[in-house]
Amino acid sequence: MTPDTAPERRTLADRLQKAGVLTHPKWRAAIEAVPRELFLQPGVFLPTDGGRWRPVTALGTDPPDTPHGP
Numbered sequence: 001m002t003p004d005t006a007p008e009r010r011t012l013a014d015r016l017q018k019a020g021v022l023t024h025p026k027w028r029a030a031i032e033a034v035p036r037e038l039f040l041q042p043g044v045f046l047p048t049d050g051g052r053w054r055p056v057t058a059l060g061t062d063p064p065d066t067p068h069g070p
Contacts, residue, residue: 005035005037006032009031009032009033009034009035009036010032012031013028013031013032016028016031037056037057043055043056043057044056
């Protein structure tokens with residue numbers, strides 16, 4: 001089961017709209033609807049406090065043997 005990333009998608013849409021990138025409601029709806037993490041294998045890295053990075057996969061777990069440094 002994948003984690004619910006709807007709050008992160010809404011935050012991204014807010015940021016893009018404030019930056020002037022999202023100029024049409026249909027684009028915002030697409031940003032909010034599509035869970036992009038499903039297309040990124042094995043996942044993405046999100047910054048954490050202290051300059052470290054946290055791996056996030058489509059399954060919501062850390063991939064094995066993944067370095068956690070920059």
